Amino acid sequence: MKWEYKIVYIDARHQTVSGMPEDTNIKFDEYGREGWELIKVVPKLNGGYYAFFLGWINLTVGYTAYFKRALEEN
Numbered sequence: 001m002k003w004e005y006k007i008v009y010i011d012a013r014h015q016t017v018s019g020m021p022e023d024t025n026i027k028f029d030e031y032g033r034e035g036w037e038l039i040k041v042v043p044k045l046n047g048g049y050y051a052f053f054l055g056w057i058n059l060t061v062g063y064t065a066y067f068k069r070a071l072e073e074n
Contacts, residue, residue: 006036006067009044013061028065036067 008031010024028038045058 002073003068004071004072006031006069008065008067009064011061012063016017031067035069037069038065039068040066042066 005046007063008027018050031038042064043060046060046061
């Protein structure tokens with residue numbers, strides 16, 4: 001079986017209650033209807049700050065989502 005892949009970046013700097021942009025679920029549902037399967041999500045860390053007694057804390061500014069779907073064989 002052969003696969004095709006889609007990589008999607010999600011900007012998380014404008015978080016909502018869920019911690020993700022509001023349209024993420026809508027977009028992911030659309031990808032699912034198109035046959036895409038979510039295989040991995042990786043946070044993108046940018047800089048950070050030193051918190052008193054906690055050490056260095058990274059800030060999550062986005063996520064990269066990886067999808068795959070089977071190619072139709074002819």
